[in-house]
Amino acid sequence: MKKLLIIDGSSLLTTSYYGNLPNSMKFAKTREEKALHYGEILQSKDGLYTNAIYGFLTTMFNLIKSAKPDYFAVCWDMGRNTFRRQEFAEYKANRKETEEPLKQQFKHMQQTLEFIEVKNFMSEDFEADDYAGTLGKMFQEDVQVIYFTKDEDYLQLVDGNKSIVWMPNKNPQDFYATFSMMVPNYLPKDVIEYNEDVLMKDKSLKPFQIIEFKGLSGDSADNIPGIPGIGPKTATALLNNFNTVDDIFNFIDGKDKKSIQKEFKAKEISRCPIEKLQSGKESAKMSVKLATIKRDIPLDVSIEELTYKLNLHALARILKRLDFNVEKFMSKIN
Numbered sequence: 001m002k003k004l005l006i007i008d009g010s011s012l013l014t015t016s017y018y019g020n021l022p023n024s025m026k027f028a029k030t031r032e033e034k035a036l037h038y039g040e041i042l043q044s045k046d047g048l049y050t051n052a053i054y055g056f057l058t059t060m061f062n063l064i065k066s067a068k069p070d071y072f073a074v075c076w077d078m079g080r081n082t083f084r085r086q087e088f089a090e091y092k093a094n095r096k097e098t099e100e101p102l103k104q105q106f107k108h109m110q111q112t113l114e115f116i117e118v119k120n121f122m123s124e125d126f127e128a129d130d131y132a133g134t135l136g137k138m139f140q141e142d143v144q145v146i147y148f149t150k151d152e153d154y155l156q157l158v159d160g161n162k163s164i165v166w167m168p169n170k171n172p173q174d175f176y177a178t179f180s181m182m183v184p185n186y187l188p189k190d191v192i193e194y195n196e197d198v199l200m201k202d203k204s205l206k207p208f209q210i211i212e213f214k215g216l217s218g219d220s221a222d223n224i225p226g227i228p229g230i231g232p233k234t235a236t237a238l239l240n241n242f243n244t245v246d247d248i249f250n251f252i253d254g255k256d257k258k259s260i261q262k263e264f265k266a267k268e269i270s271r272c273p274i275e276k277l278q279s280g281k282e283s284a285k286m287s288v289k290l291a292t293i294k295r296d297i298p299l300d301v302s303i304e305e306l307t308y309k310l311n312l313h314a315l316a317r318i319l320k321r322l323d324f325n326v327e328k329f330m331s332k333i334n
Contacts, residue, residue: 001144004306005069006132007060008149009120010077013109015150015168016055017102034099041101044323049101053109054324061332063166064308066188067146071139071306074113075131076106076122083125084290091290094223112318117311119301126297129153133293136163139303148191156210156293158199165194175202204236208244215245215288224287227280229273237269245284252278 022040042051064072080092098106110120121131129151136145136157145163147154154165169175169192172183176192179201187193196207205213216235218226226235242248252260257274264272310333319326 002070002142003067003146004071004073004135004139004143004303005063005067005146005148005308006072006135007063007074008128008132008147008151008154009056009074009109009113010106010128011149011151012059013052013056013106014102016059017052017099017105020051020055031096031099038101044321048108048322049104050322050324052102052105053112053322056109057112057324057329058332061329062188063148063191065332066186066191067166069146069308071143071303072308073119073121073132073135073306075128075135076110076120077128078122078124081124082127082130083294084127088224088286088290090223090225092222094220112322115311115318116315117309119306121299126294130294130297131299133157133295134297134299135301135306137295138299138301139306142303152210153214153291153293155194155199155203156207156291158194158196158207160196166191167194205239206243209239211288211291212239212244214291215284216248218287219291222290224290225283226287227276227284229276230280234269234272238272241267241269245288248277249281249284 020042022037024037024040025034028034028037038049041049042054044050080095084091110122113120121135122128129149132147132149132154136147139145140159140162144161145157146166147157147163148166150168152167157163158165166187168190170190172187172190172192176183179198181198184193192198194202199205199207203210203213213232213235214224214226216226216230216238217232218224218228230238238248242251251263252274255263260274264270264274312330312333316326316330319329
Protein backbone atom coordinates (compact mmCIF):
# COMPACT_ATOMS: atom_id res chain seq x y z
CA MET A 1 0.00 0.00 0.00
CA LYS A 2 1.24 3.49 -0.82
CA LYS A 3 2.11 5.80 2.07
CA LEU A 4 1.44 9.41 3.00
CA LEU A 5 3.88 10.82 5.56
CA ILE A 6 2.57 13.86 7.44
CA ILE A 7 5.00 15.73 9.70
CA ASP A 8 3.88 18.02 12.51
CA GLY A 9 6.24 20.81 11.50
CA SER A 10 5.78 22.98 14.57
CA SER A 11 6.48 20.08 16.89
CA LEU A 12 9.57 18.95 14.99
CA LEU A 13 11.07 22.41 14.57
CA THR A 14 10.57 23.26 18.24
CA THR A 15 12.08 19.95 19.36
CA SER A 16 15.00 20.47 16.98
CA TYR A 17 15.60 23.97 18.33
CA TYR A 18 15.78 22.95 21.99
CA GLY A 19 17.71 19.78 21.18
CA ASN A 20 20.46 21.71 19.41
CA LEU A 21 21.11 24.60 21.78
CA PRO A 22 24.54 25.36 23.28
CA ASN A 23 24.95 24.23 26.90
CA SER A 24 25.15 27.84 28.01
CA MET A 25 21.50 28.25 27.00
CA LYS A 26 20.37 24.86 28.27
CA PHE A 27 21.62 25.71 31.75
CA ALA A 28 20.40 29.33 31.77
CA LYS A 29 17.73 29.91 34.40
CA THR A 30 15.86 32.86 32.88
CA ARG A 31 14.87 34.05 29.40
CA GLU A 32 17.06 37.11 29.91
CA GLU A 33 20.04 34.91 30.71
CA LYS A 34 19.32 32.76 27.67
CA ALA A 35 19.22 35.82 25.45
CA LEU A 36 22.79 36.66 26.41
CA HIS A 37 23.90 33.49 24.60
CA TYR A 38 21.88 33.79 21.38
CA GLY A 39 25.11 34.47 19.51
CA GLU A 40 26.32 30.94 20.31
CA ILE A 41 23.41 29.28 18.48
CA LEU A 42 24.30 27.65 15.14
CA GLN A 43 24.09 30.28 12.40
CA SER A 44 24.88 30.75 8.74
CA LYS A 45 27.69 33.10 7.77
CA ASP A 46 25.23 35.93 7.23
CA GLY A 47 23.68 35.54 10.69
CA LEU A 48 20.62 33.39 10.02
CA TYR A 49 19.85 31.08 12.96
CA THR A 50 19.91 27.50 11.68
CA ASN A 51 20.07 25.05 14.61
CA ALA A 52 16.36 24.15 14.39
CA ILE A 53 16.43 23.95 10.58
CA TYR A 54 19.43 21.65 10.78
CA GLY A 55 17.70 19.29 13.20
CA PHE A 56 14.44 19.41 11.24
CA LEU A 57 16.07 18.46 7.94
CA THR A 58 18.16 15.72 9.57
CA THR A 59 15.09 14.13 11.14
CA MET A 60 12.95 14.65 8.04
CA PHE A 61 15.39 12.81 5.80
CA ASN A 62 15.74 9.97 8.32
CA LEU A 63 11.96 9.62 8.38
CA ILE A 64 11.74 9.65 4.60
CA LYS A 65 14.49 7.05 4.31
CA SER A 66 12.61 4.69 6.64
CA ALA A 67 9.02 5.38 5.58
CA LYS A 68 9.74 5.64 1.84
CA PRO A 69 6.60 7.73 1.37
CA ASP A 70 4.85 8.11 -1.95
CA TYR A 71 3.22 11.29 -0.66
CA PHE A 72 4.43 13.88 1.83
CA ALA A 73 3.15 16.99 3.63
CA VAL A 74 4.14 19.21 6.56
CA CYS A 75 1.56 20.93 8.79
CA TRP A 76 2.15 24.02 10.93
CA ASP A 77 0.69 26.11 13.73
CA MET A 78 0.63 29.82 12.86
CA GLY A 79 -0.51 31.18 16.21
CA ARG A 80 -2.71 30.54 19.21
CA ASN A 81 -5.75 32.61 18.23
CA THR A 82 -7.46 29.73 16.43
CA PHE A 83 -11.13 28.79 16.59
CA ARG A 84 -10.49 27.06 19.93
CA ARG A 85 -9.78 30.44 21.55
CA GLN A 86 -13.34 31.41 20.63
CA GLU A 87 -14.56 28.39 22.59
CA PHE A 88 -12.27 28.99 25.57
CA ALA A 89 -10.32 32.24 25.93
CA GLU A 90 -7.70 30.60 28.18
CA TYR A 91 -6.80 27.90 25.63
CA LYS A 92 -2.97 27.73 25.48
CA ALA A 93 -2.82 30.95 27.50
CA ASN A 94 -0.11 29.39 29.65
CA ARG A 95 2.33 29.12 26.75
CA LYS A 96 5.42 31.31 26.88
CA GLU A 97 6.31 33.57 23.99
CA THR A 98 8.44 31.83 21.35
CA GLU A 99 12.14 32.68 21.64
CA GLU A 100 13.29 34.97 18.85
CA PRO A 101 15.89 32.61 17.29
CA LEU A 102 13.20 29.92 17.00
CA LYS A 103 10.56 32.35 15.75
CA GLN A 104 12.83 33.40 12.89
CA GLN A 105 13.44 29.80 11.86
CA PHE A 106 9.74 28.98 11.46
CA LYS A 107 9.46 31.30 8.46
CA HIS A 108 12.77 30.17 6.96
CA MET A 109 11.93 26.48 7.43
CA GLN A 110 8.58 26.87 5.70
CA GLN A 111 10.23 28.77 2.85
CA THR A 112 12.90 26.07 2.58
CA LEU A 113 10.25 23.36 2.21
CA GLU A 114 8.42 25.35 -0.45
CA PHE A 115 11.71 25.88 -2.28
CA ILE A 116 12.36 22.12 -2.44
CA GLU A 117 8.71 21.51 -3.45
CA VAL A 118 7.31 20.09 -0.22
CA LYS A 119 3.68 21.04 0.48
CA ASN A 120 3.01 23.10 3.63
CA PHE A 121 -0.42 23.45 5.28
CA MET A 122 -1.17 26.26 7.75
CA SER A 123 -3.51 29.12 8.59
CA GLU A 124 -4.35 31.36 11.52
CA ASP A 125 -7.71 29.65 12.02
CA PHE A 126 -6.56 26.06 12.58
CA GLU A 127 -3.71 24.15 14.18
CA ALA A 128 -1.24 21.76 12.63
CA ASP A 129 -3.10 18.71 13.94
CA ASP A 130 -6.34 19.93 12.34
CA TYR A 131 -4.66 20.03 8.94
CA ALA A 132 -2.96 16.68 9.54
CA GLY A 133 -6.22 15.07 10.67
CA THR A 134 -8.10 16.48 7.69
CA LEU A 135 -5.50 15.23 5.20
CA GLY A 136 -5.47 11.82 6.87
CA LYS A 137 -9.24 11.50 6.71
CA MET A 138 -9.26 12.58 3.07
CA PHE A 139 -6.78 9.96 1.93
CA GLN A 140 -6.54 7.10 4.46
CA GLU A 141 -8.87 4.87 2.46
CA ASP A 142 -6.41 4.93 -0.44
CA VAL A 143 -3.02 5.16 1.27
CA GLN A 144 -1.51 4.35 4.65
CA VAL A 145 -1.10 7.56 6.65
CA ILE A 146 1.91 7.97 8.95
CA TYR A 147 1.83 10.97 11.29
CA PHE A 148 5.11 12.06 12.89
CA THR A 149 4.81 14.18 16.02
CA LYS A 150 5.56 14.34 19.73
CA ASP A 151 2.01 15.61 20.37
CA GLU A 152 -0.14 12.90 21.96
CA ASP A 153 -3.29 14.58 20.65
CA TYR A 154 -2.50 12.81 17.37
CA LEU A 155 -3.11 9.43 18.99
CA GLN A 156 -6.84 10.01 18.47
CA LEU A 157 -6.11 9.70 14.71
CA VAL A 158 -4.89 6.10 14.95
CA ASP A 159 -7.17 3.94 12.83
CA GLY A 160 -6.34 0.28 12.36
CA ASN A 161 -3.46 -0.01 9.93
CA LYS A 162 -4.81 2.88 7.84
CA SER A 163 -3.43 5.61 10.10
CA ILE A 164 -0.56 5.23 12.57
CA VAL A 165 1.51 7.65 14.63
CA TRP A 166 5.29 7.70 14.77
CA MET A 167 6.53 9.45 17.89
CA PRO A 168 10.08 10.32 19.00
CA ASN A 169 11.29 8.27 21.95
CA LYS A 170 14.86 8.10 23.29
CA ASN A 171 14.50 4.49 24.49
CA PRO A 172 12.41 2.49 22.00
CA GLN A 173 13.92 -0.78 23.26
CA ASP A 174 12.72 -0.12 26.80
CA PHE A 175 9.33 1.04 25.58
CA TYR A 176 8.66 -2.11 23.54
CA ALA A 177 10.24 -4.41 26.14
CA THR A 178 7.59 -3.26 28.61
CA PHE A 179 5.06 -5.04 26.40
CA SER A 180 7.34 -8.00 25.54
CA MET A 181 7.67 -6.69 22.00
CA MET A 182 10.62 -6.12 19.69
CA VAL A 183 11.30 -2.75 18.09
CA PRO A 184 9.96 -2.96 14.51
CA ASN A 185 12.99 -3.03 12.22
CA TYR A 186 11.48 -0.55 9.75
CA LEU A 187 11.29 2.30 12.26
CA PRO A 188 13.80 5.17 12.21
CA LYS A 189 16.17 5.52 15.15
CA ASP A 190 14.56 6.77 18.38
CA VAL A 191 11.01 6.42 17.11
CA ILE A 192 8.08 4.32 18.35
CA GLU A 193 4.93 3.46 16.45
CA TYR A 194 1.43 3.71 17.83
CA ASN A 195 -1.16 1.49 16.25
CA GLU A 196 -4.33 0.49 18.08
CA ASP A 197 -2.65 -2.48 19.79
CA VAL A 198 0.32 -0.48 21.12
CA LEU A 199 -1.97 2.37 22.15
CA MET A 200 -4.12 0.02 24.21
CA LYS A 201 -1.05 -1.58 25.78
CA ASP A 202 0.51 1.77 26.67
CA LYS A 203 -2.47 3.96 27.54
CA SER A 204 -5.26 1.41 28.14
CA LEU A 205 -7.35 3.56 25.79
CA LYS A 206 -8.88 3.30 22.34
CA PRO A 207 -8.00 6.08 19.87
CA PHE A 208 -11.25 8.03 20.31
CA GLN A 209 -10.81 7.86 24.09
CA ILE A 210 -7.72 10.07 23.91
CA ILE A 211 -10.22 12.90 23.48
CA GLU A 212 -12.43 11.68 26.32
CA PHE A 213 -9.39 11.26 28.58
CA LYS A 214 -8.50 14.94 28.15
CA GLY A 215 -12.11 15.82 28.77
CA LEU A 216 -11.76 14.29 32.23
CA SER A 217 -8.14 14.87 33.28
CA GLY A 218 -7.43 17.94 31.16
CA ASP A 219 -4.17 18.87 29.47
CA SER A 220 -1.85 21.31 31.24
CA ALA A 221 0.23 21.84 28.08
CA ASP A 222 -2.76 23.30 26.23
CA ASN A 223 -4.47 24.69 29.33
CA ILE A 224 -7.49 22.42 28.82
CA PRO A 225 -9.16 22.27 32.25
CA GLY A 226 -10.89 18.87 32.26
CA ILE A 227 -12.41 18.26 35.69
CA PRO A 228 -10.19 19.50 38.54
CA GLY A 229 -9.59 16.61 40.92
CA ILE A 230 -9.89 13.90 38.25
CA GLY A 231 -6.40 12.58 37.57
CA PRO A 232 -5.10 10.31 34.79
CA LYS A 233 -5.62 7.03 36.70
CA THR A 234 -9.21 7.86 37.61
CA ALA A 235 -9.93 9.10 34.07
CA THR A 236 -8.59 5.86 32.58
CA ALA A 237 -10.57 3.72 35.05
CA LEU A 238 -13.76 5.61 34.20
CA LEU A 239 -13.22 5.22 30.46
CA ASN A 240 -12.43 1.52 30.82
CA ASN A 241 -15.94 1.14 32.24
CA PHE A 242 -17.73 3.84 30.27
CA ASN A 243 -16.60 4.56 26.72
CA THR A 244 -17.12 8.31 26.72
CA VAL A 245 -17.68 11.35 28.89
CA ASP A 246 -21.33 11.36 27.81
CA ASP A 247 -21.69 7.74 28.91
CA ILE A 248 -20.28 8.59 32.34
CA PHE A 249 -22.73 11.41 32.91
CA ASN A 250 -25.63 9.38 31.53
CA PHE A 251 -24.75 6.85 34.23
CA ILE A 252 -24.43 9.24 37.18
CA ASP A 253 -27.04 11.88 36.37
CA GLY A 254 -29.93 11.76 38.82
CA LYS A 255 -28.10 9.51 41.30
CA ASP A 256 -26.95 10.48 44.78
CA LYS A 257 -23.35 10.26 45.93
CA LYS A 258 -23.78 7.04 47.94
CA SER A 259 -25.36 5.08 45.11
CA ILE A 260 -22.71 6.27 42.67
CA GLN A 261 -19.91 5.28 45.08
CA LYS A 262 -21.45 1.85 45.52
CA GLU A 263 -21.70 1.22 41.81
CA PHE A 264 -18.22 2.62 41.18
CA LYS A 265 -16.82 0.32 43.85
CA ALA A 266 -18.43 -2.65 42.11
CA LYS A 267 -16.69 -1.55 38.91
CA GLU A 268 -13.37 -1.17 40.77
CA ILE A 269 -13.28 2.59 40.25
CA SER A 270 -11.68 3.93 43.40
CA ARG A 271 -10.66 7.38 44.62
CA CYS A 272 -13.09 9.19 42.35
CA PRO A 273 -14.24 12.53 43.83
CA ILE A 274 -17.95 12.20 43.05
CA GLU A 275 -18.85 15.83 43.85
CA LYS A 276 -16.15 17.16 41.52
CA LEU A 277 -17.24 14.77 38.80
CA GLN A 278 -20.85 15.92 39.12
CA SER A 279 -19.99 19.63 39.21
CA GLY A 280 -17.51 19.31 36.34
CA LYS A 281 -19.92 18.18 33.66
CA GLU A 282 -19.84 21.35 31.55
CA SER A 283 -16.08 21.71 31.91
CA ALA A 284 -15.63 18.11 30.75
CA LYS A 285 -17.83 18.60 27.70
CA MET A 286 -16.01 21.81 26.74
CA SER A 287 -12.65 20.09 27.24
CA VAL A 288 -13.67 17.24 24.95
CA LYS A 289 -14.53 19.80 22.30
CA LEU A 290 -11.18 21.57 22.70
CA ALA A 291 -9.25 18.29 22.52
CA THR A 292 -10.98 17.05 19.38
CA ILE A 293 -8.91 17.41 16.23
CA LYS A 294 -10.95 19.02 13.46
CA ARG A 295 -10.97 16.74 10.43
CA ASP A 296 -13.16 18.58 7.97
CA ILE A 297 -11.20 21.69 6.96
CA PRO A 298 -12.23 22.44 3.37
CA LEU A 299 -9.06 21.66 1.42
CA ASP A 300 -8.85 21.74 -2.35
CA VAL A 301 -5.97 19.30 -2.75
CA SER A 302 -5.55 15.95 -4.46
CA ILE A 303 -3.29 13.13 -3.36
CA GLU A 304 -1.26 13.63 -6.54
CA GLU A 305 -0.40 17.16 -5.39
CA LEU A 306 1.29 15.61 -2.35
CA THR A 307 3.51 13.31 -4.41
CA TYR A 308 6.98 13.14 -2.91
CA LYS A 309 9.29 14.53 -5.58
CA LEU A 310 12.16 16.32 -3.92
CA ASN A 311 13.86 19.00 -6.03
CA LEU A 312 17.46 17.95 -5.46
CA HIS A 313 18.95 20.90 -7.33
CA ALA A 314 16.99 23.33 -5.16
CA LEU A 315 17.91 21.35 -2.04
CA ALA A 316 21.64 21.60 -2.81
CA ARG A 317 21.29 25.35 -3.31
CA ILE A 318 19.45 25.92 -0.04
CA LEU A 319 21.86 23.72 1.92
CA LYS A 320 24.76 25.74 0.56
CA ARG A 321 22.90 28.97 1.42
CA LEU A 322 22.50 27.73 5.01
CA ASP A 323 26.18 26.74 5.19
CA PHE A 324 25.33 23.08 5.82
CA ASN A 325 27.44 20.18 4.56
CA VAL A 326 25.78 19.57 1.19
CA GLU A 327 27.37 16.14 0.61
CA LYS A 328 26.38 14.92 4.09
CA PHE A 329 22.73 15.84 3.64
CA MET A 330 22.50 14.57 0.08
CA SER A 331 23.90 11.23 1.22
CA LYS A 332 20.96 10.87 3.63
CA ILE A 333 18.45 10.75 0.81
CA ASN A 334 20.38 8.71 -1.76
